[in-house]
Amino acid sequence: MPRRTPAPATPEPTTVPTEPPSASAPGAGSTNDHSHLLESPFDIRLQLRPSSVNRIPEDVQRLLKLQEGDDDTLEVASDEIRLSYFDLNTQEVIDLINLPETSGLTSLPAWSQDGSRLAITRLTFDGITEIFRGNTGLANTLVRDTLGQLPPAENPLLQGNVVDVFDLSDRSNVRVSQLRAGEGNGDTFGSVSWSTDNQLLMTKMQRPARLQGRTYPIYAYPESSYVRFYNNALQPVGEFVAPEIAAPNFMNSQFVSPGEVIFDGISGLSGRIFYYNVGTGEFREISNRSGYYTQVFASRLSRQLVFLYTSFQNPPELYRDSWEGGALTALTYNNVELQQMSxxxxxxxxxxxxxxxxxxxxxxxxxxxxxxxxxxxxxxxxxxxxxxxxxxxxxxxxxxxxxxxxxxxxxxxxxxxxxxxxxxxxxxxxxxxxxxxxxxxxxxxxxxxxxxxxxxxxxxxxxxxxxxxxxxxxxxxxxxxxxxxxxxxxxxxxxxxxxxxxxxxxxxxxxxxxxxxxxxxxxxxxxxxxxxxxxxxxxxxxxxxxxxxxxxxxxxxxxxxxxxxxxxxxxxxxxxxxxxxxxxxxxxxxxxxxxxxxxxxxxxxx
CATH class of the missing domain: 3.40.50.1820 (Alpha/Beta hydrolase fold, catalytic domain)
Structure with missing residues (x-):
């Protein structure tokens, strides 16, 4: 263990009183009832808001109270996690699957257009029971992964990565099919989306990082992404790879018709929107200005997109545009005054x-x-x-x-x-x-x-x-x-x-x-x-x-x-x-x- 260089002796910061000091008090800042400043002897200024000392959110505080007991353990799941289907119209509840403890969903659920199929991506953290700050052991699975010391066959970030597809056409007999990343080419599954005719399932695929000097690929921090298409039998029928959509984390994709896909995410200096036609291979950018496009929603009937757009010179507003681009129209004007001020x-x-x-x-x-x-x-x-x-x-x-x-x-x-x-x-x-x-x-x-x-x-x-x-x-x-x-x-x-x-x-x-x-x-x-x-x-x-x-x-x-x-x-x-x-x-x-x-x-x- 290295020896730290001792810091020079200096006075401790002056304690800020709970009541605001008078305006004439030495070092006093604002006399506002809610916050004030006090300058310490070694030029550290302390800003205090007495009513906000506990910054832990209330819902987290409630969860912590439920966990009171042994300080050295945290119960992630008592036994299993049950995923169920709830019909808002009939109040019917159907149990879909019991997931192993330490499992978690890694994507939003994707429903087919007719409601007969549901797909989710999940990860079972087999062997990873502590993923919080302070878990320092070299044997920790995530540390072994990031140092490139964990063979893919033993890596739960690969082997525990699964897409579950539920067939709900007969609700009395729900069938479950699975795509397992560990049985594929070594890439992992991300988000999922169904084509609007219910015939294709699109999965985002993430390639693990491969770094010089590290023996095995690193799954905790993937280096790029692409999309893969599966038919109703969950057989792969194609892939689409392009540098414009390769951002490993900040790239989203959604089917907007039986054969058309909209991508939105980071590419170069901007967040962009792209169009892809599965049948013809046409690929082009829809966004036509630098900035950041996000929260993209598509209308198949009108072939319109609605999204939030912002840039260095444009505070966030909602806009719409056609799938062909070139018809950008503002929908909200909430920040016009702010834009004019800047x-x-x-x-x-x-x-x-x-x-x-x-x-x-x-x-x-x-x-x-x-x-x-x-x-x-x-x-x-x-x-x-x-x-x-x-x-x-x-x-x-x-x-x-x-x-x-x-x-x-x-x-x-x-x-x-x-x-x-x-x-x-x-x-x-x-x-x-x-x-x-x-x-x-x-x-x-x-x-x-x-x-x-x-x-x-x-x-x-x-x-x-x-x-x-x-x-x-x-x-x-x-x-x-x-x-x-x-x-x-x-x-x-x-x-x-x-x-x-x-x-x-x-x-x-x-x-x-x-x-x-x-x-x-x-x-x-x-x-x-x-x-x-x-x-x-x-x-x-x-x-x-x-x-x-x-x-x-x-x-x-x-x-x-x-x-x-x-x-x-x-x-x-x-x-x-x-x-x-x-x-x-x-x-x-x-x-x-x-x-x-x-x-x-x-x-x-x-």
Whole structure:
């Protein structure tokens, strides 16, 4: 076990009283009855909402009370899980199947158009009884899977993946047929959909990740997807594979006629909608603008689609369009005033790296700013995850400030880097390849930033970086690896210690990303942890963290102290009662004001 560098001795944060301090009290913030700010002796500000100290939802609290007893056990299912059919008209209940304990549905149930068939996808977690934070054993099934140590024949993520198809044409004698992933080509089943003539069953298929240096495929984090078609006898009759629909997680498909399919999901810089004809093979995009299309519903009779659309410049609204595209019509106007208030412009950008790879993204600027930009104050932003997509979509939270900051004179660069969905399996797997985590995306962005400096788009004293969760990790590791590159940083709800996370947190996720374990390579974990490189930080750093975050706030406090020990300017806001990110509106407002002020101060915006 590595020895941690002790943090410098500092006073403990001042306890925030339950009653608001008077306006004249030292360090007092707002005197609002519901929340106030108090600045601690070592510059950690604590935001308190007394009525919201317990952030566990009430329904979860009730479930926990039912579980009271032995603290070391959690009963997932007492014996079996029974799946039943309930007829709303006749009140008839038909038991369909008893599922083994630790089973779960992995897709929404799919009914055939005539109601005679029902298909579900499920997963039986045989051997996986604990899938919560803190399960640290190397023998844990998920850890073995993510390290590539589990043969497919022994992997419950493959062998326990089943599609159950119920024939309800004779309700007195319900018949069950099954498709088992373990009997196929090694890919697993996802969502299911019936054709409108009840003749074809479409299943989403997910390919497991195959990473360098790992013996067996990894099923916990699939690398791509496609669809497969089955006839009424559940015999495979075809597949459709295309790079545009290959996103492993954020890609949906639905039959809209006997032979036509609509796809919606992440492809490149946008969430898109596609049309596919099973009979003719015709495949084309319906969506015709950059942005994010989701919650897509289809009308077969009118050949119309209804969906939610949003972008950097468009708050969410409902729209409709024809299956042929080109007839986009707004259905709601709930956010017109908000759209008019936001004054931004968006340009697509591309950068060529030293190895010839091209990285594409968006630059969001204040409206009317020149493009290419001319020595603009600019903040680099990365999404959480990793693995989550980065597209043009509206956001009003401080964790995703690409609309917020440009409205206050600061441009934001949004460029997906290795580990993001929507760019193919090689790109998606890129962050988990040997030696990549903690460096590949951070160093690629460093190349991009230096290119922008050379082009005069911005300059070293006008470039900042921010993000939350994995974006916070990206921010923190960036200012450790490249201490002279950024003029200001705002790290939020950040992963800071991969060693602690492997030991007490999402062990299997760390195993997937890093590809090893601390007993075998402790130096790798230390090198991937911003906490242990904090002495390198020279960038003025603003830290946001909730004291209810599953990433321990004590680690963020230690990060703050270690940066402060170098003499580098650092400030931390500790939000009491908040979890992973800020959920309370008043805390969002406070954090936004702090973020804007920080970047204005250190990016030479005046």
């Amino acid at each position: 004054q931004t412009q968006v340009n697509e950008v591309a950068f060529t790296l030293q190895d010839g790879a091209v990285r594409r993204g968006y630059l969001v600027q204040p409206a009317g700013a020149p493009f290419p930009p001319q020595n603009a104050p600019m903040v680099i932003w990365q999404e959480g995850g990793p693995g989550l997509f980065m597209t043009s979509t509206w956001a009003t939270n401080v964790e995703s400030p690409y609309v917020l900051l440009p409205n206050f004179g600061i441009s934001v660069l949004v460029v997906p880097l290795p580990g993001r969905e929507g760019w193919g399996p090689e790109f998606y797997n890129g962050l988990a390849q040997p030696g990549a985590f903690g460096s590949i995306d951070i160093d690629e962005m460093a190349q991009i930033v230096r290119q922008m400096h050379a082009l005069g788009w911005t300059s070293p004293d006008r470039t900042g970086v921010t993000g939350c969760s994995y974006g916070g990790y990206f921010t923190s590791q960036s200012i450790v690896r490249h201490p002279d590159l950024y003029a200001a940083a705002n790290t939020q709800c950040s992963l800071l210690d991969t060693l602690v996370e492997w030991q007490t947190g999402f062990t299997w996720f760390m195993s997937y990303l890093i590809g090893t374990s601390p007993p075998l390579s402790v130096d790798t974990f230390l090198g991937n942890s911003p906490l242990y490189g904090a002495e390198n930080v020279r960038t003025p750093t603003l830290i946001f963290h909730g004291d209810f975050d599953f990433l321990p706030v004590s680690i963020a406090e230690t990060f703050h102290e270690r940066i402060a020990a170098t003499g580098t300017t650092v400030r931390m806001l500790k939000f009491q009662g908040e979890g992973h990110g800020l959920g309370l509106p008043e805390n969002q407002i406070t954090a936004a004001q702090e973020q804007i002020t920080w970047f204005r101060r250190y990016l030479a915006t005046g």
